[in-house]
Amino acid sequence: xxxxxxxTRLAPAMGAVAFGVAALLLIGHAAAxxxxxxxGEKTGGSTTVYATGRNAFSFPLAxxxxxxxxxxxxxxxxxxxxWVEAPASTTARDGLGPHFIARSCAGCxxxxxxxxxxxxxxxxxxxxxxxxxLLFRLSVPGTPAPHDGVVPEPTYGDQFNNAGIQGVKAEGTxxxxxTPVHGRFxxxxxxxxxxxxxxxxxxxxxxxxxxxxxxxxxxxxMAGLGLIEAIPEAEILANARDxxxxxxxxxxxxxxxxxxxxQQQVIGRFGWKANTGSLAHQSAGAFNGDMGITSSVNGRExxxxxxxxxxxxxxxxxxxxxHDGLMPSSQASAQVPEIDDQTLGDVVFYAATLAPAARxxxxxxxxxxxQALFAQAQCAAxxxxxxxxxxxxxxxxTSHQVVGQRIWPYTDLLLHDMGEGLADGRPDFLASGxxxxxxxxxxxxxxxxxxxxxxxxxxGRANGVLEAVLWHGGEAQGAKDQVLKFSxxxxxxxxxxxxxx
Numbered sequence: 001x002x003x004x005x006x007x008t009r010l011a012p013a014m015g016a017v018a019f020g021v022a023a024l025l026l027i028g029h030a031a032a033x034x035x036x037x038x039x040g041e042k043t044g045g046s047t048t049v050y051a052t053g054r055n056a057f058s059f060p061l062a063x064x065x066x067x068x069x070x071x072x073x074x075x076x077x078x079x080x081x082x083w084v085e086a087p088a089s090t091t092a093r094d095g096l097g098p099h100f101i102a103r104s105c106a107g108c109x110x111x112x113x114x115x116x117x118x119x120x121x122x123x124x125x126x127x128x129x130x131x132x133x134l135l136f137r138l139s140v141p142g143t144p145a146p147h148d149g150v151v152p153e154p155t156y157g158d159q160f161n162n163a164g165i166q167g168v169k170a171e172g173t174x175x176x177x178x179t180p181v182h183g184r185f186x187x188x189x190x191x192x193x194x195x196x197x198x199x200x201x202x203x204x205x206x207x208x209x210x211x212x213x214x215x216x217x218x219x220x221x222m223a224g225l226g227l228i229e230a231i232p233e234a235e236i237l238a239n240a241r242d243x244x245x246x247x248x249x250x251x252x253x254x255x256x257x258x259x260x261x262x263q264q265q266v267i268g269r270f271g272w273k274a275n276t277g278s279l280a281h282q283s284a285g286a287f288n289g290d291m292g293i294t295s296s297v298n299g300r301e302x303x304x305x306x307x308x309x310x311x312x313x314x315x316x317x318x319x320x321x322x323h324d325g326l327m328p329s330s331q332a333s334a335q336v337p338e339i340d341d342q343t344l345g346d347v348v349f350y351a352a353t354l355a356p357a358a359r360x361x362x363x364x365x366x367x368x369x370x371q372a373l374f375a376q377a378q379c380a381a382x383x384x385x386x387x388x389x390x391x392x393x394x395x396x397x398t399s400h401q402v403v404g405q406r407i408w409p410y411t412d413l414l415l416h417d418m419g420e421g422l423a424d425g426r427p428d429f430l431a432s433g434x435x436x437x438x439x440x441x442x443x444x445x446x447x448x449x450x451x452x453x454x455x456x457x458x459x460g461r462a463n464g465v466l467e468a469v470l471w472h473g474g475e476a477q478g479a480k481d482q483v484l485k486f487s488x489x490x491x492x493x494x495x496x497x498x499x500x501x
Contacts, residue, residue, distance in 0.1 A: 037406060039362040040385060043442050043501070044227050045405030049355040056446045057112040057223040061355045063401045068353065075350025078343055080106040083291055085165045086316030086338075095316020095338030097292040098168040098301055098309070099161035101135055105347070108133045108219035108290065112354055113450035115219030117460040120176035120196060131174045134460060135290065136160040136198065137215040138208075139426060147258035149275055149429035153212050155205050157302045159289045160214075168309045169204035181421075183470065186485045193470060195421070196461050205306055213426035213433070216459035217272050221443055221450070225270070226352030228409055228440065229279055230389035230402045233267050239384060239412040249475045250381045252414025252438070257429045260284065260297040261394060269413045272439075272458040273431040280397055283348045287339055294338045345397055352398035356407070356442050359500050370497025373490055377482040382438045382475075383410040410441035410501060419473020422457070434474060445499030465495045 042048040047061040060072045081093060082103040088094035102108050108115050115133020123131070138158055139150035152158040156171050164170045181193040198216060200208060236254055243252050255268035259277040261284075268274035276282040281297075288298035294317065303310035317336030339347075361367055374380060389405045392398045415435040425433035436458055444465065447454045454464045462468035472480040483494065 035386070035406065037408075039359065040408035040501075041359045041362045042406075043358060043408045044224055044356040045389075045407055047227065047355050047401060047405055048358050051355075051357045052360065052446065053449050054111060056357045056450050057221055057354060057443065059355045059357075061226075061353045061399060061401055064353060064399055068349075068399050068401075071346055071349050072353050075346040075348070078105075078339075078347050079109075079350050080104060082107075083293060086314045088316070091316075092343070095293050097163075097165035098303065098313035099164050099171060099307075100292045101130075101159075101161050101163060101290050102132055103291065105286065105291075108135075109222050111450050112222040114221040114447050114453075114455070115460070116451065116453045116455040117176065117196070117216075117218065120178045123174060123176045130162050131176075133219040134174075135217050135219075136174065136200075137217060137426065137428070139213050139428075140209050140211050141213070147260075149257060150427070152304075153209050155304055155306055156208055157304050159302065160200060161292075161302075164204075164310075165313060168313050170202075171205065172200045172203040175199045175201055183484075185491070187487060189488065191467075191470065193467055194461060194463075196459060205304075213424070215273075215424040215426040215428070218455070218458060218460040220272075220439070221447070222351055223354045223443055224356035224407070224409060224440070225279055225354065226392070226398045226402050227356065227389055227405060227407045228269060228411075228413070229352060229398065230392050230405075231269070231387045231407075231409075231413065232390040235387055236267055236269070236413045239414055243381065243412075243414070246381075248378075248381075249478065250378070250416070251475065252382065252412055252416050253430065253435075254413070255415055255428075255430045255437070266393075267413075268429065268437075272436055273428040274413065274415060274437040275428045275431065278393055279351050280344075280348045280394055283351060284344060287344070287347075294335065295344050296337050296341055299335055299337065348397045349399075352392075352402070356409075357446055359408075360445065361500055364496070364500070366493050366496045367500045368497075369490070370493035370495070370500075373486065373494045374497055377479045377494075379479055380410075381479075382412050382414070382416060383441055384412045385410050408442060408501070411438045414438060416476065417474035418471075418476060421473050422471055424458075441498060441501045444501055465498045466491060469494075 046063050049059040049062050051059055060069055083093050083096040084090055085096050086094040117134045138153040138156055138160055140153050142151035144151050161171050162173055177197045178194045181195050184190045240252055240254055243250050255274040256265050257268040257275055257277050259266045259281050261278055261280040266277035268277050270276045270282045284295045284297045287293040292301050316338040386408050389402055415431050415437055417434045418436050423434040427433055456462040456468040462471055469483050
């Protein structure tokens with residue numbers, strides 16, 4: 001961890017002007033001259049921790065009370081510990097599978113951080129590396145059932161799982177190939193991007209549908225999610241209205257999704273296509289889809305009718321430990337869940353109370369220059385910096401300390417057409433095959449500290465901030481075109497600013 005810096009805010013002529021322009025453009029709906037933290041140093045308001053290094057994303061909100069810290073620790077233990085196959089003596093943690101991609105939440109979100117794709121060369125050998133933090137959503141064209149955003153692929157379901165418990169075949173392996181994409185900046189500097197391509201091999205249950213639509217999704221980092229959940233829906237809708245009224249191509253749209261805990265449609269804000277609306281729904285879905293762990297809202301493993309070994313596998317549900325109101329009892333599955341409501345609630349609480357880390361060197365001259373260039377390139381049109389949080393949807397699953405915080409996540413939580421280069425061709429609720437949710441930028445500069453890499457975008461194809469910008473297209477083509485005209489000095493400043501967040 002690091003202590004709060006006491007350096008005087010710099011004010012050289014260029015820096016002061018750059019910051020003045022950027023502050024007015026970046027704070028969004030907040031008034032620049034009244035904001036107590038105009039540099040956004042305290043990314044999560046009073047919840048912020050001053051942390052760097054390997055554990056930067058793993059601290060609880062700074063203002064939690066003692067009882068909440070105890071609950072945080074309990075949730076942490078179930079987030080990080082491996083689940084085991086059933087039947088087992090460890091009845092509180094058995095029920096893994098039958099199909100899965102990871103044995104724990106932390107298997108994908110290592111150190112509560114961001115996942116990375118495997119080296120594509122290591123997926124092409126006779127014993128290819130499994131993709132753990134990179135998962136693959138599957139669907140086929142058609143009309144989804146009520147409350148579903150997609151039509152699952154009939155043999156392999158809505159997610160490709162490359163591991164299985166004893167006696168259950170893995171669904172297959174993923175092979176990745178990389179195709180170079182060449183380009184150059186206006187100053188003549190050349191660059192090469194790598195476009196991944198994916199194929200499924202060693203299929204355990206026969207051919208996959210010819211019209212299957214595949215979407216790769218990398219595991220995002222966890223810090224600050226409870227604060228994002230507390231952003232009022234009115235603010236997300238205001239982002240869409242403001243963009244619709246403004247000139248230019250930036251026209252973001254909210255996704256609207258079914259939330260199993262709210263039992264209604266809500267605005268999506270989590271997932272790469274904003275296809276989940278709450279941390280509770282996201283967490284229960286990840287337990288079920290990634291580890292095969294059932295809950296009161298996901299009462300069956302994801303075995304399809306042709307996967308007879310999966311259907312016959314033992315279930316890990318023990319005696320129900322009591323219903324804590326996470327879901328109405330009428331909604332609970334007749335089969336005893338493998339994770340009970342209390343434990344699931346503690347894991348959700350843990351995810352909701354992981355603290356965002358403070359910015360590093362927010363008043364460095366190069367960072368301030370990059371902040372002005374970020375505004376100049378219209379990056380803030382989608383990556384809206386600041387919000388004032390409101391009341392959480394499910395107070396029992398988070399801390400009241402998230403309320404009323406000025407936060408700086410740098411996202412509008414809207415879907416945007418990002419062009420053909422990033423398109424996955426797979427709709428998800430209202431999201432089209434070319435649309436992605438604007439990801440928050442806070443914490444980007446700490447990925448290297450925490451996870452030893454800076455693989456960005458939805459599938460980790462970009463190696464660092466500049467490559468991520470160069471993949472932008474569609475609505476963001478104009479912003480990328482401006483960056484292509486930047487000098488080397490200005491490109492470095494832009495990257496320094498984003499990495500300070």
